[in-house]
Amino acid sequence: MEGFATCKSEIKFGTDGWRGIISDSLTFENVRVVAQAIADYLQGINQGDKVFVIGYDTRFLSRQYAEECARVVAANKIKVFLTDKVAPTPVVSYGVKHLQASGAIMVTASHNPAEYNGIKFKAPYGGSALPEIITEIEKNLYCKPVKIMNFFEALNLGIVQYFNADEPYLNQVRRFINFDLIKNANLKVVIDPMYGAGAGYVRTLLENTSVSVTEIRGEKNPGFGDISPEPIAKNLDLLKKIVLEEQADIGLATDGDGDRLGAIDNHGSFVNSHQIYALFLRYLVEQRKWSGGAVKTFSTSKMIDCLVKKYDIPVYETPIGFKYICALFLKKDILVGGEESGGIGFKNHIPERDGILSSLLLLELMAAHRKNLREILDDLMNEIGPFYYERVDLHISNERKKLVLDLLRNNTPDKIAGIDVIKVETMDGVKCHLATGGWILFRSSGTEPVVRIYVEGSSPAEVQSVLKSGISFVEGK
Missing domain, CATH: 3.40.120.10 (Alpha-D-Glucose-1,6-Bisphosphate, subunit A, domain 3)
Structure with a gap:
């Protein structure tokens, strides 16, 4: 027909x-x-x-x-x-x-x-x-x-x-992850698939280990509990609550289709994707002794730049979207590629984001260091300096989105929050580099009527000040 x-x-x-x-x-x-x-x-x-x-x-x-x-x-x-x-x-x-x-x-x-x-x-x-x-x-x-x-x-x-499709994939993950390290680590983990397709996978892979697993929001719920199934801080209040109640070592959240990761540490604090990416890069180079370049998207932290400089490995920056990272996996020797949204891909796997594999690699990393996630992250920050990051999604009309981005491209402000703008890039949106070493990126969502504002700085106060200024600009105040 x-x-x-x-x-x-x-x-x-x-x-x-x-x-x-x-x-x-x-x-x-x-x-x-x-x-x-x-x-x-x-x-x-x-x-x-x-x-x-x-x-x-x-x-x-x-x-x-x-x-x-x-x-x-x-x-x-x-x-x-x-x-x-x-x-x-x-x-x-x-x-x-x-x-x-x-x-x-x-x-x-x-x-x-x-x-x-x-x-x-x-x-x-x-x-x-x-x-x-x-x-x-x-x-x-x-x-x-x-x-x-x-x-x-x-x-x-x-x-x-x-x-x-499960068995071939599960076997691949078992080959990739060092379960010998994990199985005797006696970790207590809370898994949050956010009502999405990732439900049950991490739990299944941790069977026959010493890891204690609690899974929340693992049932099917097409309404996603009235939140977006994105593993970012504002959507993980329940995971934070259960981690603290259970006195768990870590909470791991995957998005609606299981290809992104977010984490909650044992203190109930959100660990963002930039921090996770940086920890993976350090672990793969220093502990696994793997080689290859790193790929970051336009909205990814300068932490990656600090680490690639230390390890003397190439770094490639791409527009936002894992398809650009994937292209480099196919063309070059890439160790790891990641993006702000929590999608990370690895050498010796498919050129694809994988929140399930990332969850287990984070547990392997903790087991190898014999420390909790916050301690490992503090070690990294002491090494490369403090980085603070925040993203805000502003829901505005498509007409307003275009107006704001056109205005920024054609008439970029000299100062943001009183800080000099020293460089402007327009690879994907408009990114203003600031005299303090921080930056702010304005970008239109490719899937929703949303303008996203990304900010990185060396202190929470700087991030909040720059973010407030960026929001005012977008809203025309």
Whole structure:
């Protein structure tokens, strides 16, 4: 069966895939259009004879959207391996590599609020689609009639086949992580998958160790408890509470599709992604003796610059979006790549963010140092100096977003919060470097009507002062 979409709603891939509000721009019709564009892309590069993977998260209608994608891809004579249950993005991505598939569709809106859903496309290497791939897929939108077949007919014919993606992925994690270090560390851990697809994975991998595990928010809840499933400080009050009540050593939170990590230390303090990235970089170089460069995005801390200088290893800065980090993993010898949002990828794994693997590596790091996370972080700060960081998301209209960013590009202020602006960069948004060594970045979200303000400084007072000034500018006060 074939048919053209009747309404050409705007479909635009953002930082990592296409996302939209359910029943607004995110409709079954548009899902079919995107699936057809992906199928056409695969056929166009002569990959239609390979199998294709489809997975989905815990969001409202994710399974149904995944089945709809399977109907379209199968109708284009491409065999589909559909996950037999909810699966995190890194598990689906590893499934691509394991099956030597042509790629994958992951139905998810990642960390976005509950009213969103979306589609990520994963390439044959098991990571984010590069910008040039996304460009080709977007060119295919609405170009050909959407082909579709009955889902149960596709199952009966074997064109769509269920598969369990867990075991290959779990085995890979067991190879990567030093469980011999973890198993006798007697750690007490609270896991918070934030009602997302990562539920159960860290707990399963810690079986047969001495680690005591409590998992919260592990049940399926498409409303995500009225918060966005993003592991940042403001969304982790419950995890902080349970860590303190349980007198746990650490709390570990993953986002809606399990590819990002946030942490709470044993004092109930949030440990941000920059700190975690810096700890991983130091551990992999000093303890594991691994080599390779580091990749950071435009909004990532200067802590990474301090460490790469110490280790005399190359550092690469990219626009925001793991697809840019992924591109460098494919081209160069990269040890670790990370971004402000909590997504970190590693050498000797797939070129993909992985919150589950990151959670376990953080436990390995603690076990190796025989210290709690706060003590390890304090050691690092004593070594490279204090860094404080904060991000604020301001919900404003798309028209106001454009006005603010255009104004900043064309008329950058000489001072912010009374501090001289000494350098301006516009790789991805507008970044003002300050005379104190700190910086502020204004950037428009690629998936929501939001302007994000990122600030780093050498003291909490400096960060708050600069942030307040940045907010006033965006709000026109």
